[in-house]
Amino acid sequence: MSPVTVPQFAVISGAQVQRALAGREKQVVELVEATYRWHDAGESVNPPSYFLRFPERPAARIIALPASLGGDLRVDGLKWISSFPDNVQIGLPRASAVLILNDPGTGYPFACLESSIISATRTAASATLAADHLTRGRQRPVRVGFVGTGVIARYVHTFLACTGWSFNEIGIHDPSADSTAGFRRYLDRAGTAGRITVHDSAGGVLLASDLVVFATVAARPHVHDPSMFDHGPIVLHLSLRDLAPEILLDAVNVVDDVEHCLKAETSPHLVEQLTGNRDFLAGTLADVIDGRITVPADRPVVFSPFGLGVLDLAVGKYVYDQVACAEDLHVVADFFHDLHRYG
Ligand SMILES: NC(=O)c1ccc[n+]([C@@H]2O[C@H](COP(=O)([O-])OP(=O)(O)OC[C@H]3O[C@@H](n4cnc5c(N)ncnc54)[C@H](O)[C@@H]3O)[C@@H](O)[C@H]2O)c1
Numbered sequence: 001m002s003p004v005t006v007p008q009f010a011v012i013s014g015a016q017v018q019r020a021l022a023g024r025e026k027q028v029v030e031l032v033e034a035t036y037r038w039h040d041a042g043e044s045v046n047p048p049s050y051f052l053r054f055p056e057r058p059a060a061r062i063i064a065l066p067a068s069l070g071g072d073l074r075v076d077g078l079k080w081i082s083s084f085p086d087n088v089q090i091g092l093p094r095a096s097a098v099l100i101l102n103d104p105g106t107g108y109p110f111a112c113l114e115s116s117i118i119s120a121t122r123t124a125a126s127a128t129l130a131a132d133h134l135t136r137g138r139q140r141p142v143r144v145g146f147v148g149t150g151v152i153a154r155y156v157h158t159f160l161a162c163t164g165w166s167f168n169e170i171g172i173h174d175p176s177a178d179s180t181a182g183f184r185r186y187l188d189r190a191g192t193a194g195r196i197t198v199h200d201s202a203g204g205v206l207l208a209s210d211l212v213v214f215a216t217v218a219a220r221p222h223v224h225d226p227s228m229f230d231h232g233p234i235v236l237h238l239s240l241r242d243l244a245p246e247i248l249l250d251a252v253n254v255v256d257d258v259e260h261c262l263k264a265e266t267s268p269h270l271v272e273q274l275t276g277n278r279d280f281l282a283g284t285l286a287d288v289i290d291g292r293i294t295v296p297a298d299r300p301v302v303f304s305p306f307g308l309g310v311l312d313l314a315v316g317k318y319v320y321d322q323v324a325c326a327e328d329l330h331v332v333a334d335f336f337h338d339l340h341r342y343g
Pocket of ligand 1: 095119147
């Protein structure tokens with residue numbers, strides 16, 4: 001039997017991804033919110049990420065995030081993302097990635113997308129969504145701080161700025177003078193109105209901010225003093241390993257997915273190991289969005305998102321649809337070949 005249609009396979013470049021997402025920050029935040037709801041409603045399969053590590057290169061890793069998303073999108077796939085922190089010294093970004101999308105009807109892969117932009121975008125959209133929902137019961141922060149000022153910090157700032165946030169004060173800290181200078185240049189280019197202060201410690205940023213973004217590459221906790229959180233900031237703990245257990249034990253803790261987050265020596269995982277229980281967790285972002293938990297206005301709140309493959313699938317499928325709609329898909333001719341069962 002001949003196949004009804006020969007499956008197509010397209011390759012989508014970073015330039016196409018960037019064009020498809022530019023100026024669509026609000027839509028992407030809404031898409032990420034819908035995806036968290038589908039995930040919460042059980043309309044997803046999102047097994048644990050698989051970490052490929054190298055004994056002779058302990059700082060490097062490549063992570064596989066397989067996932068399947070139902071809801072309105074219906075797509076399966078895999079993100080394959082490398083983290084090589086030393087790349088920065090040779091002028092390359094730390095993270096590089098591809099995303100494969102699979103057709104849920106046949107299983108056939110139908111696209112391979114450059115995915116460092118998709119990954120940074122879904123991370124920033126998730127952080128922006130969290131900042132919005134976690135601050136609903138309190139005054140909206142106008143003092144923001146960034147601890148770690150690389151690619152992710154830039155994307156988070158762009159998403160906040162493009163979805164209506166404005167800040168009087170922007171505090172930054174990064175041990176790398178290059179990163180600090182680069183982030184300052186980015187803020188200037190973005191036309192940021194707020195006053196920018198470079199701090200010589202994470203503590204300085206914390207004390208001067210009501211919304212704090214951690215986007216470092218720290219492998220273990222380097223912030224230990226709970227008194228720096230006495231003013232009750234909202235902390236977007238994207239890099240997951242910066243805060244000592246005593247900080248989390250004093251805070252309201254929100255995660256994206258409990259099983260995912262309590263793994264791989266994240267700060268929440270360290271708390272679980274220390275206390276032997278999960279009582280320190282208030283719930284998930286979906287619980288906050290759907291009003292099942294209320295976040296107190298006078299306590300520090302720490303959002304630790306492990307980063308779910310379903311978010312990459314949702315944003316990747318959105319990009320695919322935009323590129324297909326613009327009739328700009330680069331289909332690889334004859335990618336699937338020898339489709340007749342007996343030749
Ligand atoms: N949770 C998620 O879903 C998610 C998604 C993507 C990336 N991330 C994480 O975000 C982090 C940042 O990624 P990136 O692409 O921006 O990396 P990057 O290499 O571009 O930037 C990281 C910056 O952190 C700085 N840094 C290192 N240690 C620090 C410390 N103790 N204090 C302050 N700054 C410090 C480095 O000098 C560097 O400038 C990584 O840990 C990455 O794993 C999380």
